[in-house]
Amino acid sequence: MELLPQALVDGILLGGIYITIAIAFSLTYGVMHVIDFAVGEWIMFGAFTGFYLNKWTGLDPFIFLPVIFVMYFVIGYLVQPIIHRVLSGTKGNPFLMGLVFTFGLAIMFRGLALTVFGYYSNSIPSMFSEGSFNFDNYGISITIPYVRLVGLVYALSITAILHYMLKKTNFGLGVRALAQHKDAAGLMGVNSKRTGSYVYGIYVGISAMTGVLLGCILSIGAQMGNEYTIFAFFVVVLAGMGYLAGVPWAALLLGMVQSIFMIYFNPSHTLLAVFVILYIILLVSPRGLFGKGV
């Protein structure tokens, strides 16, 4: 039982990072109405970019976060028009085709990563990797590595920025309008094509940045994408698809589940536990924990 506080704290710190992925992921779903199966692969690419930038320059990976964001924002901005074209096609079933398209992207990216990076697993060194914050009072002992604290700060700031963007800017208003009703938003002068590109770019950028953090805290590998894709799905389904306010709670829950399984059970059963929870939620309340999804 003495490990429980540690597990909970770890869970909160990890879940905080998942919030950033899941909010961006949920946002793109709201705007495009298509799930991006390549979410884990964007995270993986970001992590590897951080890894190699660190290796080549010897500078701390956290310095590169803005660079990586800009890089992947541009990539996402350039990829989205293709998805938009698929979605606005008249042949076949556009939504089905959109899903298939992102699924194809995910396969392609995984193959690319395996070809270039191989099967090795690595971790990104950072100046925060060493050292930790220790709390040992009242019979409770908790160790928090600095890198996880940095992760929490990062997650909070990204979430705050996204919140500000969505609620206080005209662009955010357009994004929310698009999520509610695409045609009506278009009639009100929201350019769905351009807004979609920006949102997709922001989402890819945030996913890539978060990948660097996850690479510092956990590990990186060409096949890490699968796991994070499942996590992103889990959070979004748990929160209710398209319901942003539920995302933080679902992400924290996921972090808890993962850290509890890491400490008390076999870590390789985490995915199974995640799936069982997902199944029960879909069975009992398919519109998410709060019943507010679409």
Place this chain on the structure above:
Amino acid sequence: MKNFTARQGVLAFVVLALVFLPLLSSDTFVLRVVTEAVMWVGLAIAFDVIAGYTGYLNFGHGAFFGLGAYTVGILMMKAELPFAVALPAGGAVAALAALIAGFPTLRLKGAYFAIATWALSRAIQQLALNMDITGGPDGMRLDAFLNPQFFYYLMLGAVGGTFLVLWYLLERAPFGLKLKAIREDEEGAKALGLNPTMLKMQSFILSAIPTGILGGIYAYWITFIDPSSTLGDLVSDQAVVMVVFGGMGTLFGPAIGALLIFAFKTVFWAYLSKFQLLYLIILGALIAVSVVFMPNGLWGTMLKRRNTVRREPEAP
């Protein structure tokens, strides 16, 4: 009418060639390749029942294949049951898995179903990796039954039977029309008095049973199964590519897609085995490219072209 008989002629020729192939060629390599090609045709058309006809994407098709394979493996090796008993059990387990996975998700939008089936296949792979009865990552070995002709005819029979049943149900019986109605407009189908959830469930199970049975035959034929070969992403990914490339919503499209992709895979792995990982990139790129430029697939595009050539263009 002339066109119709020509097509019948081609079909009859293909069937005859397939039936007499073991007599024509004694090369076991040829037989082996053709057996696997036939298996992929079966997997692709089974996938198309739920994806193409019903409009619900199952990204975990490989899970049913692997479940069938493992069921046969476990029943034959651990329970020492004969193959004839284990094979139907493989189909039944796949159907049961479809029932369990489909029950909560088929009531919802297609996105949920795609996620859930994909996650299910990952979860089942994890389960197979962590359990003792499956042999974990080392996989399991079955007693070898070295008779290529037997497996060839078994596979051909299973796939041929699947094709006929699906062709009747989807192209001749009202069932296929009902599924297409759901695909085109679920609310409209409801208004016509159909029960979409029930029909989607039936379609999903109809897609899972042949997949499980093919998995079972594969296990006994190859005699070695492990989580990465039968439950890995490659089975699901390839099924998706074959159907999307060949043409969703038809039976001939996926069959043609399966043959082309499988031929490509065989050649690729024979000559470029060093670049196996490149194959994944090509699969992914092929999906993306066919979605963007050929949303109806190869067969759908061909049909459309033929129809537009023959018919007068409609007034706008």
